[in-house]
Amino acid sequence: MPAARTPSERSALAALAAHFAPEEVAEDLAAHSAADVWQQRVQADASGRLARYRPEEELNRSLLYCQFITRSDEGWPTALTVLGERQPLGLRVLGREHLPELTASTVAVTGNRNATAHALTTTQDYAHAIAEAGHTVTATLAFGVDAAAHRAAALTGRASLAVLPRGLDRAHPYAHASLMKQIVSSGGAVISLYPPGTPASGATHQASARLLVAVSKAVVLIEALDHSHTLRTAQAALDLHRPLLTARPAEDDIRDGGTARLIAEQRAVLCPDPAQALALL
Numbered sequence: 001m002p003a004a005r006t007p008s009e010r011s012a013l014a015a016l017a018a019h020f021a022p023e024e025v026a027e028d029l030a031a032h033s034a035a036d037v038w039q040q041r042v043q044a045d046a047s048g049r050l051a052r053y054r055p056e057e058e059l060n061r062s063l064l065y066c067q068f069i070t071r072s073d074e075g076w077p078t079a080l081t082v083l084g085e086r087q088p089l090g091l092r093v094l095g096r097e098h099l100p101e102l103t104a105s106t107v108a109v110t111g112n113r114n115a116t117a118h119a120l121t122t123t124q125d126y127a128h129a130i131a132e133a134g135h136t137v138t139a140t141l142a143f144g145v146d147a148a149a150h151r152a153a154a155l156t157g158r159a160s161l162a163v164l165p166r167g168l169d170r171a172h173p174y175a176h177a178s179l180m181k182q183i184v185s186s187g188g189a190v191i192s193l194y195p196p197g198t199p200a201s202g203a204t205h206q207a208s209a210r211l212l213v214a215v216s217k218a219v220v221l222i223e224a225l226d227h228s229h230t231l232r233t234a235q236a237a238l239d240l241h242r243p244l245l246t247a248r249p250a251e252d253d254i255r256d257g258g259t260a261r262l263i264a265e266q267r268a269v270l271c272p273d274p275a276q277a278l279a280l281l
Contacts, residue, residue, distance in 0.1 A: 007055035012038040014068050015055035017089040018195050026085040034089075058195070065196040066092045066168040069099075077103040077215050082240055088193055088211070092168050094180075095189030102161045102189055106136045107281065108212050110233050111145030111222035112255055119223035119255075120148045122247045126220055127152035129274035135281065136161050138216050140208070141176050141183075141190075145222045145230075150183060159188035163215070165208040169196035191215075209233040210240070218243040218281055221268065223250070224258035231258045234268065244268040245277050 007015065012034035016025050020041070028037045042050045059068060069076060070090045077099065080087050093099060109127050111119055127137045127149040137153035138161040139146035153160040162183055164172050168190060171177040180190055193207055209229070213219055213236040221244060224230040237244040246268045249256035262268035271277040 005056075006035050007038060009034045010068065010070065011055035011059040013070050013089050014059045014062070014195070015053060016041070017193070018058070019050065019053075022083075022087060022089050023085040025089070029089075062092070062195050066094050066190075066192075067096045069093055069096060075100040079103065079106070079217070080211075080214050083210070083214050086210070092192045092195065093189060094168055094191075095184040095187075098159060098187050098189050099191075102136045102159060103215055104136075105134065106138045106161060106216045108138045108216040108219040108233070108237075109145070109149035109222065110139055110212070110219065111230055112225055112228065113142050113144040113146075113230075114225075114255070115144035115148070115223055116250060116253060116255055118250055119145055119247075123148040123222045124152040126222065126247060126274045126277060128156055129278060130220070130281075131156040131158040131160075133278050133281075135217075138163065138212060140164070140212060141171060141173075141180060142229075143173060143176075147176060147179060149222075150179060154182065154186060159183070159186055161188060161215070162190040163208055163212040164190060164192045165194075165204040166192065166200040167194045167196040167198040168192050172200050205229055206232055210236045213237045213240050213242050216242060218245060220271075220277055221246045221259055221262070223247070223256050224262075225255050226258040226261060228258060234258070234262060238267060243280060245271045245280060248272045 107130050123145045131137050131153040139149040141162045150160045166172045171180040209232040219237040246259050249259040263270050
């Protein structure tokens, strides 16, 4: 079998991002080009898996679905430097041309997937106010609070930003495919850490929660069940020293137990109405 040709820097970065966490290659990339680091990893891989991977072909295939941007590209979200060695090697993007404006002042609005009616109404109030104040509402496209946040922002005429825990060849959840298209067509953007074809998993949800928080200046938690995906986002906000603001939790509702605990432990700031949240922003 003929030796594979040396990949371009961009395709090598995409290949490294598809196979390694950023911190696993950070030291090597500080001293060598991405193409050289990829070749080194290929040679060190006894399984032959990396040797069978074709960076240029895979990147070209992925461009049928979305664009791939790196830290050196114009429009890269500078807020991601907060991640240090965990800063992504690249991002998959739909709506790249809108990304610089969208990420200039971004606020995450998130909460339960199986949200109460009260939480959905509260989400509309907060997301609407945040968008009207000139911030970009960011959420995950998920059922419940997050989808409601995207839709509330759209009602103000402001575009939103979605962070997906899977490849951008399809929406997650798939039932929100039309919502994803609407976000992009109305001047918003969708970003992901993963190449097309990558399914959602516990690991991708956790990494995407960290990305959601890193790109945002603050996180507004509407409703959170204890030990839920939403609390991963809350923990990421605490870890990255982003302000964690919460709406008033519903009384005696288990679906808001996580929010109530964060407030009781003084790990989140209670903002009973959108005006107080905006004042803290």
